[in-house]
Every structure is written in structure tokens, then in C-alpha cells.
Amino acid sequence: MNVVPEKLKPDLAHAVRLEWWTLGWQISIVALMALVLGSSQAMKTAWIEDLLGLVPAIVFLLAVHFEHKAPSQKFPFGYTRVNSLAFLGAATVLGFMGLYLIYDSGSKLLAAEHPTLGPVHLFGQNIWIGWLMIAALLYSIVPPVILGRKKQPVARALADKVLHTDALMQKADWMTGAAGIVGILGVGFGFWWADSAAALLIAFDILHDGYRATRVAMAELIDGAPRKLGGPAISDDAKALRDHLAERFPGADVRLRETGRYIWAEVHGIPSPPDLAPKESYWAGDPEKSWRLAGLSFSP
Template sequence: MKRAERLEWWNIAFTISIVAVMGAVLGNSQTMKTAWVEDTLGLIPPAVFLVAIRFERRGADGGFPFGYARVHSLAFLIAAVALCGVGLFLLRDAISTLLTREHATVAGIDLFGREIWLGWLMIAAQTYAIIPPLIIGRLEQPLARRLQDEVLFTDSKMNKANWQTGAAGIVGIIGLGLGWWWADAAAAAFISLGIVADGWRALRVATAELVDGTPRALGCTGPDEEAGLLIRKLEAQYPGADIRLRETGRYIHAEVRGVTPDARQDLEALWPGDPKRSWRLAQLSFVPPDQEP
């Protein structure tokens, strides 16, 4: 967790520098505008991750007797809504430009007494914008899986989208230089589609988590493999019982209905997967037959 926090602080620092560099050379390019907005959005996942971790460490208190584990789920929802909303806005903007056949231009600027095409500076800025997300995104993936952290995993996906945006942006700018008026808006639309797809996927998972849905696999809407193994193990140990699992942030809460436990349960021993990940099973509760609604 400490390593993930340090990485997210580096992520924020590099993202701020990228936003500043990109903002200095925006011009009239639709691709540059879309890429700049996406890079700015890239600040949301690491910021909400760091805030959520601070709350999660507080533990239970009088006002929140079950602790702050769900803050992680709320942070995930915030990141997902931001991705979806802004992605749809940028997609609408790009499609509108294509339909109205608006011709963007990239003018020349005076630099140290010489006039150069602004597109060269845009390409240089996009090239710089590719490098940090490519490295940080790859470093985040194994940490997200080890911590079962949806926000961190979403951030790694966001970084992947950012460096792909940089590559698409370079193509769009070169297209403008070659006189292809549609290349700029087409590249922006392609980038926007990626943002919307990532945001929609994250929104579905975040919503399911907040309404006590069955635990989902990290980064997708399918069932979690470890949760499936846990259900089968509990069903074998308590035949005929109704087994229910829900996810609270990175943790799993299990409920066995219609059974009275015959002995104290060892949560680590019950965990069916890697023993190093047994921390995911945070609670096991029982509802005896005579207490079922």
C-alpha cells in the first residue's frame, strides 16, 4: 500500500507537468484539446485513491461503526462518473466538428526569432505525454491486483488510454499538416470512444459494488474467481445453506443463511485461494433457520 501511495504521488506530479506542457501548445487542434482534457481527467483516479486510503485507515468510530471501507467504493464511483461524463462530452464535440466539416488549422509561431510550425511543438508535447503514463500504468497493474484495488486498476487503465491518446494525437496532428481536415476530429473521436468505454465499464462495476452485488473480477463486470471458489467451499461445508457474498471496497463479506455454526470459524483457513490474500475475507456471519425473514 505504501508503494502504491508513492506511485500515485509521482503520477499526480507527472500528470500536472503533462497538463501544463499540453496546455501551452493547444492551438485550434481538436485532438490536442481532447488529449488535454483526458490528461486533466487523469488527476481524478490518483487523487480519489489517496483520499480514500486516508479514510480507510481511520477504522470504525461512533459515527461510522462499520468503518470507512466503502469510501473506496465511493471513490471508484466518482472516477467512473467523471470518465463517462467527460468522454461523452468530448465525443459529441468531435462528432459535431466532423458533421459541420469544420477545418482546424495549425498556424506558425515565432520562436527565438524564427517562425516554426506549431504542429512540431504539439508532436513534441504529445511524445512527452506518452512516456510517464506508459511507465506508471505498467507499475500500477501488479499493485492493483495484489491490493484488489479498483481505483488503482482504473488508474492504470486511464494511463494506458493516455499514452494511446498521445499516439493517436500525433497521427491527427500529422494529418492536419498533410491537409486532411478530418484527421484531427477523427483522432479526437477515437480517443473519446476509449474514455467512454473505460468509464462505462468502471461505472457498472462501481454500481454493482455499492448495491451489494456479488464480487466482480478486477477491472471487468464478470464474477470474481476467488469469490466463486469461496462460495463452493462454503456450500460444501454447509450443505443446503444459502451462501451470499458482497464486496465492501477491497474486502469480501460472506453470509451463511439457514445454518447455526457448530464451532468458531477461522477465516484464514476458510479462504480457498492464495493464503497471502486471505485478508480479503473480512467477515463471516450466520443467520440461523429460526431467524431468517
């Protein structure tokens, strides 16, 4: 069973705490925005994206729960790949929701639907609902900015793509809030199209993040070479490991694959050497990340 090394357990515990904080803040944001949705397409899109912001945090916590379970008769290799499955789930939700929001916002823009943002009676006063929407959007910006910045270094330390995707989602959340404010102000100044245009811009950003993450997740699940955090390019750690093994075992075919945060190496074409050293000694990248090499096997 592969477990996070002792020195990284504080980082993993910190990541778990951040995700629980994320769930708490996101639920409060979703509840507040639901009270002031009105007929604004940008507000509706921002609300849906904030609702989606719950998905990466939930699947990360589920993955961590299952990842460290001991192998069983039915799952003899353990549950390390559950992290990859969680990553695919989060990425797929982002992608499909981006497509839906593009359709929804684009159709309303083409149909020239004019959103109605009238006054509401509050504390004995008539207040333009747009101000309430803007206040809710401002509230929705602050937690994602803080949480997203805190998650990025932890995701790099743990080589965790789910956590990294969640950090990107936090960035998309505050950008969505900012775009929503611009759209609502545009409607207030008489530019009816600003609302749907802002929603459409948000939707394309969601689709882009979902498409990029889905590519990496699918490559991981079909035993593709390890990818970088946040992109489809092969990771630097994988390149260094592959080159080192190819140099150490000339003529061999070196193959690398990734399961969650771990890398597995296979050396084909030569038998296992009699003086095989501990697998960590074959790691050629950052020594602090040698724990990522979960296994090394040889096939004559």
C-alpha cells in the first residue's frame, strides 16, 4: 500500500482542512446568492459555478478517505487510483457544465432577452436589486481568492491534481464574481446585452478549465505518461526519471504511468538486475519527491 510519507502528512492534513473550509464557505455563498438571483443571466451563471465549486472539494475528501485503505482480495492493488477517478469526475462536471452554460447564455443573447432588475422593499426602503446582487458577488469573491492561493503550494507538494483543479476552480469563482458585477452594472446603465455577455464569458472560462483537466484525467486513467499539474505536457519529474532509467539500463524500453499522485516505472527488454537498489535511488528529480516513485519492475 502506498501512503504519503510522514513528512508530507501535515500537508495532507492541511489540504483536508482547506477543503472543509471550502465546503463551508461555498455553501454560505450559494445560499446567499440564491436569495438575490433575480432574472440576471450573469448572476445565475455565477451561482451555478459556485455550486459546482463544491464538487472538487467533495471528491478530494472522498479520494483521501479511500486512498489509504489497505488492499483487499477484490482490490489487491489498493485504492491509489481513486484519486485519478476523482480527478476525472471533477473535470467532467466542469466541462459539461461549461457547455450547458454556453448554450443557455448564448441562446438568451441571440434572442435579445432583456433582464429585469427592479427594486425590492428592504428595511422600509426600495433598493435596486442590482446592489444586492453586487454585494453578494463581492462576498463570493473573497473566500476563493484566499483559499485558492493557499491550495496551490499544497497541491504542488502533494502532486495532487484534484487539489490543483480545485485551486483553479477557486480562481474561476472570483473571476466569475468580477465578471458578474460588470454585467449587472452594464444592465444598470442600460446595456441589456452586458448581462448575457458576461455570463457567456464565464461559461467559456469554465469550459476551458474543464476541457484541459479532462484531457489530463483521461490520459492518466489509460496509463498515459505522467502529466504536469494543470496541463497536458509530460511532467519534468517523469522526463528526468525516464532519461535516468534509459541511461542506467541501455537498450531498455522505459515506460512510466501515473496513478493519482504516484508514478510507476517499467523497464522492458532486460531482466531484473541481481544488485537492484532501493527504488528511491533511481529517482532523478527533486529528492524531496522521491516518494512519488511507487514501484519499479523489469520485464525481460
